[in-house]
Amino acid sequence: MTVHDDAVRHRETVLGLWAACQDRDWTRYADHFAPDLVCDIWQTRELVRGRADWVRFNAEYPGDWRIEVVRVVTDGDGAVSWVRVHVGDQHMTGVSFFTFAPDGRVSRIDDHWPEPYDPPAGREHLVERY
């Protein structure tokens, strides 16, 4: 396998796991992850250990959410996805860094879920607000 083959395979894995999540197909979703998966959720300083709990974490996530994949970048070593999760008129941003086991399953996720906040003062001369 070349670096490019691995990057293509990682892209398919990332798109596949988000599609399975959107479909609430938790058996198919689980198959994208190594049994000893660790997910580190940085902003809330939470660790989820093991595929079973990770699948429950997602299956139990409240609300009638819809996932929009904005962008996926992959290389031979890993992958990143940027998603928007829409729940009614609430829109969340998620950025996930994926690490892969040799068999191609995801072995680690570093998850960032940034929330909106106001900019610090002092840079108004350089920016446009929207």
Place this chain on the structure above:
Amino acid sequence: MTVHDDAVRHRETVLGLWAACQDRDWTRYADHFAPDLVCDIWQTRELVRGRADWVRFNAEYPGDWRIEVVRVVTDGDGAVSWVRVHVGDQHMTGVSFFTFAPDGRVSRIDDHWPEPYDPPAGREHLVERY
């Protein structure tokens, strides 16, 4: 140029711009960006338009900050970096999605600077806090 060549070139560009930023070498930093660069800073809903203002935005950023590049993922289309910015005992996380002009310079940045917050209730049975 193959997809792999582009991915390698994009990695060099991303590592180069962070190194120039860390060195406060604003001439070298500027050379990584297209003149009509747009930077969209999602959490604060700010747009910086043009390379000149983007360089000033960074040059004027307060504090004696130090940049640590945690991870860079690149492919033929784009790149992502995850950095930590250390200012005294404050540690910020930045995730930047880069889009490139045909000449290899960065034409767009989608910047996420997630801040810490407390997790929602109801998932304590699935996570470990740290």
